[in-house]
Amino acid sequence: MTHKAVLLVIDVQKAFDDPRWGRRNNPEAESNIALLLKAWRETGRPIIHVHHIGATPQSLFRAGSASVDPKPEAVPLPYEAVIRKSVNSAFIGTDLEARLRLLGCTEVVVTGLTTNHCVETTCRMAGNLGFRTILAADAAATFDRTGPDGRLHAAEDIHAITLANLHGEFAEFADTRTLLDAVK
Incomplete structure (x- = not known):
């Protein structure tokens, strides 16, 4: 891993604590x-x-509310x-790509929340834009979801399927311990 590897911390906000x-x-x-933030900070990455x-007043991520903290x-x-976005991808409507370049x-x-939404969308776009993209799989999480057929899908399954969708085409994967060892 290069010294210029950027750590993206996506949507780790209090809104996700809402029941x-x-x-x-x-x-x-x-x-x-x-742990990853500490390592990046200590190594100057x-x-x-x-x-x-x-974008809507009823959003859990409403501007000015404590839940966006x-x-x-x-x-x-x-x-x-700090980049602020209003859609799933951290690249759309922001200067993220320009900053990285x-x-x-x-x-x-x-890293971040949630695996199958903003994390996945950002990984896909980063890969498409030519960045080597490494998803810290144990530094991301998601929630149970109900499909259009009414069937409940477990968060663990959604997380695993998201990793499978990204694997080989959009992103690589590593756990936190491996990444910490790589930045030493």
Whole structure:
């Protein structure tokens, strides 16, 4: 992993603590994100935080509400970049690609919430834009979802299927421990 590998911390916000989301997988995701942030900070690697701001007044991510604040494990330091988005991809309607190019970045390590929404969409676009994309699989999480047929899908299955969808074409995968070893 290069010294210019950017850590993307996507939507690690208090809105995801709302009980309306239901049951989720990987309760250690935020702790793993905190470990990765610590390692990136200690080694002087670039970090970009991405925060979702909802476009509607009823959104859990409503601008100005406490729910858009980052979770304690992912609070940006004053010198770290924060990008605000209103759609699933961190690239659409933002200057993320330009920032990455300006940094001379060729690889991104992606973490955050939720695996099958903003994390997946951002990984797909990063891969399509030519960045080596590594998803920290244990530093991401998602929630149970009900399909259009009324069938409940477990968060663990959704997470695993999302990884399968990204595998080989859009992203590589690593666990937090492997990434921590790589940045030493």
